[in-house]
Amino acid sequence: MEVEKGKTAKYLKEKRPVPKEVTEHLKYFTKTKKQLLDALKEGDKTVPQLAEELKKPKEEVMFQLMSLLKYGYVETGEIDDNDEYFYYKIKSNGKNKS
Amino acid sequence: MKTLEYDVLVVGGGIAGGEAALNLANIGYKVLIVEKELSIGGKMILLSKVFPTLDCAACITTPKVSEIQRHPNITVFTGAEPRKITKKGEHDFEAVVFQKPRYVDVAACTGCQLCEEACPVSVTDEYQFGLIGRKAAFIPFSIASPRAAAIDIDNCILCGACERACPPDCIDFTQTEEEFLVKIKSVVVATGFQLFDPLKIPRYGYGQYKNVITSMQMERELAPTRPFNTILRPGDGKMPDNIAYVLCTGSRDKSVGNPICSQVCCMYSIKQAQLLMGALPMADITIYYLHIRAFGKGFNEFYAQAQEMGVEFIKGKVGKISEKENGNLILRYEDIEAGVVKEAEHDMVVLSVGILPNRGIDEVFDNEKLKLDPFHFVDQSDILASPAKTSIDGVFVAGTATGPMDIPDSILSGGSASAETTSYLRRRN
Incomplete structure (x- = not known):
């Protein structure tokens, strides 16, 4: 088998089909990411505010939002008046391509 | 199967195994470290600060792991495990070591993280203990050693985005599991603990x-x-x-x-x-x-x-x-x-x-029994006089593989295992 450098994924794909749950998981992440970024485009929001808007559990929003922070889509804003919850916002020089 | 030769096989590249390997390498022995994770440094490399001095854990661990990686007498296999160790005689052991494919040429990877950025997948990050996500093409953590990407093949959708983004073309999905026959004279078990x-x-x-x-x-x-x-x-x-x-x-x-x-x-x-x-x-x-x-x-x-x-x-x-x-x-x-x-x-x-023992190392020994204590840690056959000794002559134990202990004690134990290994290697039959 002749292998072309930089294009090797297709060789493994022939031998090892991608499980359905892996593609489903990706779809879910992509959808949630879009929902979170769309919600933040309207203004800075806290985790409980985003959870209410997206009708998702707060812990799930926290996990996904912190992942987006790590991946460079989102940044931390001010903390609320009670010093409890941070606001999060779209990263100003961010990679938000959605 | 490829055959390799070293003086000592160190199973586990945490601080105890790393300390034992460095001491042995510094006096001229050729050492192979086999580490099951994608990075050496064990649990300590993931800590914030250490007690009672409040020193930064990474500031102690990173120079150590980089010395291990650069040492001319040390070879490190990550993502690898010994599956069988046979004692053929005194100063004569054979180990079968398996290495999982990382799907990345570690020597060529610059750690630029462009593959991470390109990867569309997000899964739970085990190195952040589930608090956040990571990509399927990822550098395990920022101070990982080697600081090279890896592909989490179980969560990869094989879209090839990482490959297209990689400047040195170091991602290689054609890699397969490798098996090595390793001839050594002595073994140090430093398999650590689990939480x-x-x-x-x-x-x-x-x-x-x-x-x-x-x-x-x-x-x-x-x-x-x-x-x-x-x-x-x-x-x-x-x-x-x-x-x-x-x-x-x-x-x-x-x-x-x-x-x-x-x-x-x-x-x-x-x-x-x-x-x-x-x-x-x-x-x-x-x-x-x-x-x-x-x-x-x-x-x-x-x-x-x-x-x-x-x-x-x-x-x-x-x-x-x-x-x-x-x-x-x-x-x-x-x-x-x-x-x-x-x-x-x-x-x-x-x-x-x-702290609980990491199980399974006793099953790797083929023809001699590595005795465990009642709590499944490696038994120290002469705990007071010779704490690194195990039930097999020529096999020594370091760190938390023997039982719960803190960082200074793990390093001391690694030192003790290297001294006893040296003494064994220099003993003439």
Whole structure:
């Protein structure tokens, strides 16, 4: 088998089909990411505010939002008046391509 | 099968195995370290600071791991495990070592992270203990050694985006598992420990109540390479101001099959309490304990320092944790000194989880028996006179593979294993 450098994924794909749950998981992440970024485009929001808007559990929003922070889509804003919850916002020089 | 030759095989590249390997390599022995994770450095490399000096863990570990990687007498296999070790005679061992494909040419990878950026997949990051996501093409953590990408093939959709983004073309999906026959003269077992899984104590609500976390998760929250922007509750992102520690979670507890003390939980909890008081100056920290074991050099002073800083210590056994609607937690505990059952509310709970043995290394030895102790740690056949000796002549043990111990003791134990290995190698038959 002749292998072309930089294009090797297709060789493994022939031998090892991608499980359905892996593609489903990706779809879910992509959808949630879009929902979170769309919600933040309207203004800075806290985790409980985003959870209410997206009708998702707060812990799930926290996990996904912190992942987006790590991946460079989102940044931390001010903390609320009670010093409890941070606001999060779209990263100003961010990679938000959605 | 490719055949390799070394003087010593070190199983496990944590601080104990690393220390043993460095000492042996420095006196001229050729050493192979076989590490099952994608990076060497063990558990210590993931810690924030260490007790009782509050030195930065990464500042101690990173120079060590980089010395190991660069040492001309040390070869490191990551993502690898010995599957069979046979003693053929004195100073004559053979090991069959398997290495999982990383799908990345480690030597060519520059650690630029462009593959990470390109990867569309997000899954749970095991190196942040589940608090956050990571990509399927990823560098395990920022100070990983080797600092090279890896592909999590079980979660990869094989879209090829990482390959297209990689400047040196170092991603290679054609890699397969490799098997090596390694001839060595001696073996050091430094297989370390695993943390107690608090899901085994359902009454503490771990997994169900998201603001109940483990001490290792708090360790990550405190580290400079933390998952969140600061210390936050994973349940809703609130900055906590009233944190409780539950000591002896999974230690000194016959009901979960681990009756022994894990030796480090008191001190790491006191350390975290001090760090939290620095990070969250307004927060109250309460430690629920059975006995505080502050036995090492400088430990009792460190405990006193925490008390002076205002950490509250309650001698109490926590029976049950329940959750309020706002995510706060009610701890029902026996106040041992007052002899009454009480309840207290906290907004975050940290379970100080204990240390358990990493199982399975005894099954790797083929024709001789590596004896384990009653708690499944490697048995030290001559614990007082020769603590690194095992039941097999020529096989030595280092660090927490022998039982729970702290970092200074693990390094001492690694030193002891290297000295005894040297003595064995220089012994003429």
